[in-house]
Amino acid sequence: MRRRKGLPIHGWINLDKPVGPTSTQAIGRVRRITGAGRVGHAGTLDPLASGVLPIALGEATKTVPYIQDARKIYRFTVRWGLGTATDDREGDIVATSAERPARSDIESILPRFTGLISQAPPAFSAIKIAGERAYDLARAGAPAEMVKRPIDIHRLELVAADDPDRSVFEVETGKGAYVRSLARDMGLALGTFGHVSDLRRLAVGRLRVESAFPLDFDALPSDIAGLTEHVLPIETVLDDIPALALTADEAQRLRCGQTVGLFTHHHRDWLAELIAEGRDRGIVLALWQGKAVAMVRIDSAEAQPVRVFNYEP
Numbered sequence: 001m002r003r004r005k006g007l008p009i010h011g012w013i014n015l016d017k018p019v020g021p022t023s024t025q026a027i028g029r030v031r032r033i034t035g036a037g038r039v040g041h042a043g044t045l046d047p048l049a050s051g052v053l054p055i056a057l058g059e060a061t062k063t064v065p066y067i068q069d070a071r072k073i074y075r076f077t078v079r080w081g082l083g084t085a086t087d088d089r090e091g092d093i094v095a096t097s098a099e100r101p102a103r104s105d106i107e108s109i110l111p112r113f114t115g116l117i118s119q120a121p122p123a124f125s126a127i128k129i130a131g132e133r134a135y136d137l138a139r140a141g142a143p144a145e146m147v148k149r150p151i152d153i154h155r156l157e158l159v160a161a162d163d164p165d166r167s168v169f170e171v172e173t174g175k176g177a178y179v180r181s182l183a184r185d186m187g188l189a190l191g192t193f194g195h196v197s198d199l200r201r202l203a204v205g206r207l208r209v210e211s212a213f214p215l216d217f218d219a220l221p222s223d224i225a226g227l228t229e230h231v232l233p234i235e236t237v238l239d240d241i242p243a244l245a246l247t248a249d250e251a252q253r254l255r256c257g258q259t260v261g262l263f264t265h266h267h268r269d270w271l272a273e274l275i276a277e278g279r280d281r282g283i284v285l286a287l288w289q290g291k292a293v294a295m296v297r298i299d300s301a302e303a304q305p306v307r308v309f310n311y312e313p
Contacts, residue, residue: 007036007037008058009034009035009057009228010057010060010234010311012055012056012060012231013054013230013232015054015055016050016053016209018215018216019050020047020217021047022046022047023041025217026215029215030227034227034231039057040055040056042054042056042068042237043072048089048090048198049201050199051209051212052202052208052209054204054207058311059311066295067204069175071172071173072172072173072177072201072205074200074201074202075169076169077167077196078167080164080194082097083096083193083195086180087178087184088199089195099192101167101191103158105190106158106167112189116150119178122184151176152175156171179196183195183196207237234291241283241285243285244285244298245287246287246293248288251286254305254308257308260302260303262301262303282297283295283297286305294308294309
């Protein structure tokens with residue numbers, strides 16, 4: 001049996017990515033510093049963006065889909081009067097306007113971009129069109145027509161509008177929202193053009209930028225101390241998912257891929273509490289002594305393993 005190379009490190013690193021490196025480069029940097037066997041990330045950040053980039057190590061990579069669905073908070077600056085091919089400052093300027101929106105005009109359109117709205121992703125994005133990445137098609141001079149799709153904007157606030165050329169916003173989004181598209185569409189709604197000139201992600205779920213590890217990409221790996229000390233437990237990013245406490249025997253059954261019957265008074269009370277709170281009984285986190293054992297699906301009175309974490313907590 002072929003063994004996976006690298007150290008058995010399992011958990012999450014809340015990384016504060018600087019402007020410049022790609023998310024893939026950030027993964028490579030973390031892998032070289034920690035020596036972890038498996039490394040992944042949740043929620044890509046463009047090179048011009050900084051802020052929270054959740055990095056998964058080892059068995060934590062199995063929980064990436066769950067944190068990708070988490071809410072995200074961004075602070076971003078829109079440069080008015082200039083439209084770019086990429087909807088950010090890295091793209092070529094493709095449209096100009098002398099119009100600059102007044103603060104009152106900006107505030108008046110915010111409700112139109114809050115709640116469940118339709119949004120077309122940028123032409124330069126990683127979305128696949130007929131098996132091809134949209135940004136590959138755009139770079140080849142044949143940009144695809146981007147179809148609008150529903151997204152959820154939970155909150156959109158104007159933070160500063162002192163400079164007529166630039167305005168600062170803070171937005172809390174659901175899955176699949178593009179800040180670049182938001183800037184573009186707000187510009188058009190205001191009778192001008194707009195693109196993102198600065199972008200910082202402040203939060204992904206419960207991971208906040210205030211507690212993120214600022215990684216210096218110019219320093220030698222040997223000079224970066226303390227990164228492995230910032231590895232968070234696997235269950236950190238799953239706080240919003242209902243948790244099922246297990247006995248030692250139940251934990252062992254799940255680790256072996258077997259189902260666990262939920263017939264005890266403790267289990268019945270737990271199920272009743274979920275129903276009373278209106279919580280989703282689909283996928284829950286199974287814990288033994290507070291440590292993640294598996295993601296399980298609750299079907300009637302059984303817990304069926306969906307993702308089992310193969311590590312020693």
